[in-house]
Amino acid sequence: MRLSRLGVVGFRxxxxxxMAVPLEGVAILGANAQGKTNLLEAIHYLEIFRSFRGVxxxxxxxxxxxxxxxxxxxxxxxxxxxEEEGTHDHGEAAKDSVAVVFRRDGGSKRVTLxxxxxxxxxxxxxxxxxxxxxxxxxxxxxxxxxxxxxxxxILLSLNVSGYxxxxxxxxxxxxxxxxxxxxxxxxxEVRIWDEAIIGPGAQVMWTRAxxxxxxxxxxxxYYREIxxxxxxxxxxxxxxxxxxxxxxxxxxxxxxxRSLRRTADRERSTGATVVGPQRDELRFFAESPHRxxxxxxxxxxxxxxTAALALRLLEADTVRVGRGTEPILLLDDVFGELDExxxxxxxxxxxxxxxxxxxxxxxxxxxxxxxxxxxxxWFLRDGEVTV
Ligand code: ATP
Ligand code: MG
Numbered sequence: 001m002r003l004s005r006l007g008v009v010g011f012r013x014x015x016x017x018x019m020a021v022p023l024e025g026v027a028i029l030g031a032n033a034q035g036k037t038n039l040l041e042a043i044h045y046l047e048i049f050r051s052f053r054g055v056x057x058x059x060x061x062x063x064x065x066x067x068x069x070x071x072x073x074x075x076x077x078x079x080x081x082x083e084e085e086g087t088h089d090h091g092e093a094a095k096d097s098v099a100v101v102f103r104r105d106g107g108s109k110r111v112t113l114x115x116x117x118x119x120x121x122x123x124x125x126x127x128x129x130x131x132x133x134x135x136x137x138x139x140x141x142x143x144x145x146x147x148x149x150x151x152x153x154i155l156l157s158l159n160v161s162g163y164x165x166x167x168x169x170x171x172x173x174x175x176x177x178x179x180x181x182x183x184x185x186x187x188x189e190v191r192i193w194d195e196a197i198i199g200p201g202a203q204v205m206w207t208r209a210x211x212x213x214x215x216x217x218x219x220x221x222y223y224r225e226i227x228x229x230x231x232x233x234x235x236x237x238x239x240x241x242x243x244x245x246x247x248x249x250x251x252x253x254x255x256x257x258r259s260l261r262r263t264a265d266r267e268r269s270t271g272a273t274v275v276g277p278q279r280d281e282l283r284f285f286a287e288s289p290h291r292x293x294x295x296x297x298x299x300x301x302x303x304x305x306t307a308a309l310a311l312r313l314l315e316a317d318t319v320r321v322g323r324g325t326e327p328i329l330l331l332d333d334v335f336g337e338l339d340e341x342x343x344x345x346x347x348x349x350x351x352x353x354x355x356x357x358x359x360x361x362x363x364x365x366x367x368x369x370x371x372x373x374x375x376x377x378w379f380l381r382d383g384e385v386t387v
Contacts, residue, residue, distance in 0.1 A: 012062060066105065205238050
């Protein structure tokens with residue numbers, strides 16, 4: 001997919017505007033605090049219908065406004081045949097569009113696809129097919145496990161059908177089961193929720209496990225390439241006893257059931273379910289010939305950053321495979337944070353492996369590395385884009 005038009009109204013500091021986005025993408029230049037990240041945040045909002053910065057929606061409403069609207073037209077990746085090119089030349093409506101309107105009072109959020117309201121957000125998430133890289137991504141590795149579960153949940157909800165549904169059913173069951181425990185209800189009133197969490201919980205763990213297993217080799221090679229030869233591996237540690245070497249989903253369910261039985265006393269005393277995917281962890285180990293180190297605990301800043309970049313590249317692969325479309329690359333000032341060697345290698349990787357449309361921000365021309373020769377420039381000042 002490619003973004004062909006972007007509209008923003010009342011979003012953060014951005015001026016209300018409709019922008020035609022060039023097919024190849026655009027480089028967005030502007031000093032600090034002018035709205036570069038806000039612009040990428042608006043685009044990415046259309047992907048997951050919440051801020052990638054993890055802030056509540058009302059914080060996205062421009063100061064003093066009642067709500068915001070973000071909309072985009074999406075065009076197929078490569079216009080094929082004369083007719084399509086003709087359509088593009090005349091600047092007519094793109095094939096697909098997605099829009100969201102948020103109202104501060106009542107907090108309502110309405111989403112339309114191709115002009116038609118969608119009943120559930122889940123039907124509309126992932127329609128842009130973008131992958132966002134930001135300097136904050138290092139938190140994927142350095143923060144607590146919840147950050148990595150959030151990464152997996154967003155990624156798998158966007159790309160694996162049935163995942164979001166399983167996750168929601170699991171969470172619902174878990175919260176019921178936890179209140180029964182917290183309120184000290186009789187055993188059978190806790191137990192009644194076991195099957196409600198085992199089925200969907202096993203599906204969540206199984207999907208995570210399969211995704212990581214399938215991407216382990218790619219993670220290794222991305223890490224090696226970015227770091228310039230160091231080796232690291234990604235490891236999934238499920239929040240139940242045992243390892244994730246299940247043959248199928250029902251094996252995961254069996255382990256989950258067994259773990260629940262074993263922890264009955266412990267959950268009584270803590271007042272919460274202590275095993276399950278809500279305790280999953282994703283680990284990274286930097287490997288040298290004689291030992292292996294946990295990157296989160298012992299890695300350098302550069303090593304953590306490398307692991308985070310590799311995760312984003314896996315995400316791009318997942319979009320490509322899962323949705324059969326080249327991801328739209330959103331790069332928020334990522335090169336500023338890397339040393340020369342790493343920056344150059346990341347650049348090379350992105351040039352080679354993510355060839356689609358790219359929107360890249362940078363404070364100055366010299367920080368603009370990717371596709372410098374071909375990308376048109378937008379200048380962003382006080383929320384206003386000039387072409
Ligand atoms: P940097 O180069 O430092 O990353 P940036 O261009 O990415 O800067 P943004 O993060 O996009 O800057 O923020 C631009 C400005 O938007 C900030 O000064 C911020 O105060 C302002 N801003 C944030 N939220 C809102 C809002 N809801 N309404 C109005 N302005 C806002
Ligand atoms: Mg920024």
